[in-house]
Amino acid sequence: MSAVKEKKKQSEQSTETLIELCSVRVDKGLFGVPISHILEIVGDARPQPVPLAPQFVGGLVHYRGDVLTTVSMRQLLGLPQQEELPDILVLESSQGAFGLLVDSVCEVLKVPSTDHEPNPSTLDERRRELFAGTYKLKDGLLVMLDPERLDPMRLGAAQAA
Amino acid sequence: MDELTREFLIESQEGLDRMERCLTDLEERPGDTALLAEIFRSVHTIKGTTGFLGFKRLEKLAHSGENLLGLLREGKAEATADVITGLLQLLDGLRCILKTVEASGTEGDGADAELIGRLEELQQPAQAVSAANRKANARKAEKNADSALMSATPLQAPAVAAQVEVKPEQVTPEPAKEAVAHPPAGADEGRVQGTSTAESTLRVDVSLLNRMMNLVGELVLTRNQVLQATAGDPNMTLLSRRLDMVTADLRESVMKARMQPVSNVFSKMPRIVRDLSHTLGRRVRLQMEGQETELDKSLLEAIKDPLTHAVRNSLDHGIEPPDVREAAGKDPEGMLRLRAVQEGSHVIIEVADDGAGMSVERIRNKAIERGLLTAERASLLSERELLQLVFLPGFSTASAVTNVSGRGVGMDVVRTNVEKIGGKVELDSRFGKGTTMRLRIPLTLAIIPALIVRCAEQSYALPQAALSELVHVPESNSNSAIEWIDNAPLYRLRGKLLPLVFLDGMLNPAAGRNAGSARSCFIAVLDADGRRFGLAVDGLNDPEEIVVKPLSAALKGIGLYSGATVLGNGELALILDPGSIAMKAGVTMNADEDVVATSDTETLLDETDPEFLVVEICGRRAGVQVSEVLRIEQVPVSRVEYIGYRAVLNFDGQILPVEDSGNLLGAAEGNPEAQIVVVICREGNRHVGIAVSQVLDVARGADIFEAGTHARAVGVVNLKERVTSVVDLGSVAKLPVDMQTDAGEWNQMAEAVQ
Numbered sequence: 001m002s003a004v005k006e007k008k009k010q011s012e013q014s015t016e017t018l019i020e021l022c023s024v025r026v027d028k029g030l031f032g033v034p035i036s037h038i039l040e041i042v043g044d045a046r047p048q049p050v051p052l053a054p055q056f057v058g059g060l061v062h063y064r065g066d067v068l069t070t071v072s073m074r075q076l077l078g079l080p081q082q083e084e085l086p087d088i089l090v091l092e093s094s095q096g097a098f099g100l101l102v103d104s105v106c107e108v109l110k111v112p113s114t115d116h117e118p119n120p121s122t123l124d125e126r127r128r129e130l131f132a133g134t135y136k137l138k139d140g141l142l143v144m145l146d147p148e149r150l151d152p153m154r155l156g157a158a159q160a161a
Numbered sequence: 162m163d164e165l166t167r168e169f170l171i172e173s174q175e176g177l178d179r180m181e182r183c184l185t186d187l188e189e190r191p192g193d194t195a196l197l198a199e200i201f202r203s204v205h206t207i208k209g210t211t212g213f214l215g216f217k218r219l220e221k222l223a224h225s226g227e228n229l230l231g232l233l234r235e236g237k238a239e240a241t242a243d244v245i246t247g248l249l250q251l252l253d254g255l256r257c258i259l260k261t262v263e264a265s266g267t268e269g270d271g272a273d274a275e276l277i278g279r280l281e282e283l284q285q286p287a288q289a290v291s292a293a294n295r296k297a298n299a300r301k302a303e304k305n306a307d308s309a310l311m312s313a314t315p316l317q318a319p320a321v322a323a324q325v326e327v328k329p330e331q332v333t334p335e336p337a338k339e340a341v342a343h344p345p346a347g348a349d350e351g352r353v354q355g356t357s358t359a360e361s362t363l364r365v366d367v368s369l370l371n372r373m374m375n376l377v378g379e380l381v382l383t384r385n386q387v388l389q390a391t392a393g394d395p396n397m398t399l400l401s402r403r404l405d406m407v408t409a410d411l412r413e414s415v416m417k418a419r420m421q422p423v424s425n426v427f428s429k430m431p432r433i434v435r436d437l438s439h440t441l442g443r444r445v446r447l448q449m450e451g452q453e454t455e456l457d458k459s460l461l462e463a464i465k466d467p468l469t470h471a472v473r474n475s476l477d478h479g480i481e482p483p484d485v486r487e488a489a490g491k492d493p494e495g496m497l498r499l500r501a502v503q504e505g506s507h508v509i510i511e512v513a514d515d516g517a518g519m520s521v522e523r524i525r526n527k528a529i530e531r532g533l534l535t536a537e538r539a540s541l542l543s544e545r546e547l548l549q550l551v552f553l554p555g556f557s558t559a560s561a562v563t564n565v566s567g568r569g570v571g572m573d574v575v576r577t578n579v580e581k582i583g584g585k586v587e588l589d590s591r592f593g594k595g596t597t598m599r600l601r602i603p604l605t606l607a608i609i610p611a612l613i614v615r616c617a618e619q620s621y622a623l624p625q626a627a628l629s630e631l632v633h634v635p636e637s638n639s640n641s642a643i644e645w646i647d648n649a650p651l652y653r654l655r656g657k658l659l660p661l662v663f664l665d666g667m668l669n670p671a672a673g674r675n676a677g678s679a680r681s682c683f684i685a686v687l688d689a690d691g692r693r694f695g696l697a698v699d700g701l702n703d704p705e706e707i708v709v710k711p712l713s714a715a716l717k718g719i720g721l722y723s724g725a726t727v728l729g730n731g732e733l734a735l736i737l738d739p740g741s742i743a744m745k746a747g748v749t750m751n752a753d754e755d756v757v758a759t760s761d762t763e764t765l766l767d768e769t770d771p772e773f774l775v776v777e778i779c780g781r782r783a784g785v786q787v788s789e790v791l792r793i794e795q796v797p798v799s800r801v802e803y804i805g806y807r808a809v810l811n812f813d814g815q816i817l818p819v820e821d822s823g824n825l826l827g828a829a830e831g832n833p834e835a836q837i838v839v840v841i842c843r844e845g846n847r848h849v850g851i852a853v854s855q856v857l858d859v860a861r862g863a864d865i866f867e868a869g870t871h872a873r874a875v876g877v878v879n880l881k882e883r884v885t886s887v888v889d890l891g892s893v894a895k896l897p898v899d900m901q902t903d904a905g906e907w908n909q910m911a912e913a914v915q
Contacts, residue, residue: 048733049619051668052719060725060733064379067725067733069713098713156715 018110021135023142024089024102026073030142031102032109032135033089037147039097041105042088056155058101063090069152070099076130076150093151100150109142111135116144129158169210170263171364176203177252177259178428184248185431191240200248201230207255218268219258225277226251229284238284247283249432250276367458370419377412378708378727384408385729416457423501423510424452426465430472430499437476444483444494445476451501456508460602463582464510467575471512471598472497474572479516479596489593491515507584508602515595521547548588552576583609583626611707611726613734614685615700616664620734622707622726623696627687627739631701631792636681643697652684652695659686661695662746664737667721689739694748696739705729709736721745773862773880773887776840776853779823784862784878784885785851789842793856798835801826804896810839810850817841819850820893826852844890851888 021032047059047070058072086101118133132146180203183196208223232238254276261269391397438445480495487493500511521544528534528550551572576586583603590596611622634642644651650661684695707726723738773784808819829835839850862878
């Protein structure tokens, strides 16, 4: 993890405006997570379902001696569950670590920070709360995800409210 | 706060704890120079370090205490009760300042003048002051110091200060000087002794230990997977066996690192007993046993309050004032006994007094009066059952209870606290003779024994602490065995109706069960916080020692789970919380059920005797040690298979030899409907089954000696006043096994048998 941070620091110093993102795919959409928040990527995981848990919880996974709660991106976006096993991004937020279930993890991209634009005002409220703006790539848009906003504790609190 | 100050705080705290212990001992042995030296050392170390760190207030206070202690050490003063009270107040004063330092980083500003004055006054006996004068002074001073400790109101302060101003002049500086001159020698001694322990011990952050525990859990899991993956490779067998052993050792060592002796909590008791017995006018002798017994640190913290509560109760309501005791023909000095002893995977902590005990009659009346019991019901209860009533929340509120029996105030709180950490509380009281309270605490919190149950294709862990028995309901008679009143399923357990909760229905309300759906299931009879109910699950797996992992806050809200764990096969399992399940299902706690639950507990025989399961085999009674029994199964005779002439049972691919000494299988031959009861026991590294006609009871057994000798009879035991033979599990012949896979263990066992 610290190695990743090191690298990020270096890249920040050398090319001030480039941001490293890990791109992930959920259904047809392309999303990005800042690489500095990713602890690990686990492929083809089989999360253990938790009966009676809030909708957005994708189950539990075992990660280095801890049991992590995962958040299902599909559930959050209101998409139907897919047959194939999801990939998990183990993310770090201020509240601790959690897992994010996505369809598949793609490549790491470097994007200039100038290509960032905030959420469009026409986006529905639910998505506006989850997304942190977009990056304009050559062949499409990449929606930024903010680990802080996806933290299960925060989502749980939001749901309760 | 910097590292140095933190170190100082920890060290001083420990020093003061030591000093407290020594002071209460000193009261019994006033002349003990070793104790005095120890106390002196504690205070001196604090003084030395505070001067260095610049805590002027602490230094001054410690200095005045040191002077007094110096005199005591040189034999120029006597350790009278007054002096000890003064020193204890010094201790409290120092603690109080340390607490302020810990909280704010500064000493705060309080007036210690009174306390210092008092300590200086106590040095007077060193001079030739008349005894009368000394007493009067001491008494006055005590009053002052007491008020100083209670609250140093500004009004009182000047008056005392004035007194203090006069006193120092009376004290010749000489003894004080001497006392100051001596410390270096004493300190050196202390340091020499200190280093020897300091070199062999190390302070470790608890969070680091927790992390190590986590990592070991992870390692155990990886080991299991390695073992599975390399099972077929003979080259790897040796390596993986070694890995297996090292991991087990490592896990044990890390667990041990978290253990602390019970004396950490016990050591607070002499002071509490001393202070309380003074206030209450009791004379109490405190006896402590088994202080070296070890317990997980977090558990030790958790029992501190319940234990203090129990000790207070004993002094307040148990032990009578000296005159009352004398009138009753008892020793005017009461006896309070604290005992800790390890029993299997539990630590038993006992608080016993020889006080007034509880009047069962008055408990009974009170319970009826409070509407907790009907009069008819109450008349049927045994003494022991009635005693358990004091744990009911309704029973232990308000002072009314104090009038009833003396006991009961906050007893439900004691029970709740102990049960929260997976422990149990038992109570035994004889009217006029005394009361014993027994806390049964699991060894560790982080790792608990649990039964793994299956439900809707998932595994769940059910803590063994709440589990009292398991019942299998086969598909064939599940319709008749489970009865319904509207939507409430019930099971008749030994003639009593047990409310049932279907786990699948609870976890997935949409797929709820109702009458008529016939499916085989297992009923786990649970006893959670006095609520007794049956939890119906689809299947059972082996019991496992599980490492409890906390759940994220987002899932805590569900309430049914107390955590999660990783099973040996790598699968995750949620840990069920029986208390919340009962609450959610609406299982109520009432006196009636509570009593039923506790009446099963063994009668008060000598606790050290082993427990036996009493079984009947073809009209003969036999005993099987309960600690060896894994479970009891009722199986249809048709399930029994044979290897040659050996009867065996096949459980999920594992073969279990069945010992049938009473030829029950032969008798049941030709009757396909017949069922036999098999007691499954542990014998060395294997499991064996004993076919029995029926299971009768559980009893504690005492040894029998051959008449005229002290030779213990082998193979028999005295159970319920009847000589009963003990089933010799070792004699059950072994099954032929593949020597390759299990050669090591097998050879070991063969040797043991020979």
